[in-house]
Amino acid sequence: MKTEVMYFPRELVERGLNLGPSAWTLLSVVLGQTYVKCQVSAEISVQEFADQTTLTEKQIQKALDKLYDSDIPLRIDAGSDVGTFVFSFEDAVRDGLLPKPLPNAYNRP
Numbered sequence: 001m002k003t004e005v006m007y008f009p010r011e012l013v014e015r016g017l018n019l020g021p022s023a024w025t026l027l028s029v030v031l032g033q034t035y036v037k038c039q040v041s042a043e044i045s046v047q048e049f050a051d052q053t054t055l056t057e058k059q060i061q062k063a064l065d066k067l068y069d070s071d072i073p074l075r076i077d078a079g080s081d082v083g084t085f086v087f088s089f090e091d092a093v094r095d096g097l098l099p100k101p102l103p104n105a106y107n108r109p
Contacts, residue, residue, distance in 0.1 A: 022062065
């Protein structure tokens with residue numbers, strides 16, 4: 001039986017875990033909106049982060065600052081609306097630093 005599984009680049013996971021629980025939680029949401037959906041970028045609002053996590057708006061803002069200042073190859077820009085941000089791995093994928101977010105076939109016995 002062939003099943004689709006998603007590969008998260010190990011370097012993203014390791015670097016994200018080192019940022020602390022709040023930043024890791026936000027990075028997990030970003031990975032869910034990008035790599036899980038086979039996309040290199042996603043626009044996510046502070047409200048969406050709040051809805052998908054147990055973090056307060058203040059915790060989200062602090063965690064966003066940590067992500068912004070981290071060495072994770074993630075570009076963060078202002079979104080189309082107030083309180084939204086565009087998270088993009090496009091540059092890192094284009095430059096070969098990260099693999100394309102494509103599902104891998106996995107054979108299960």
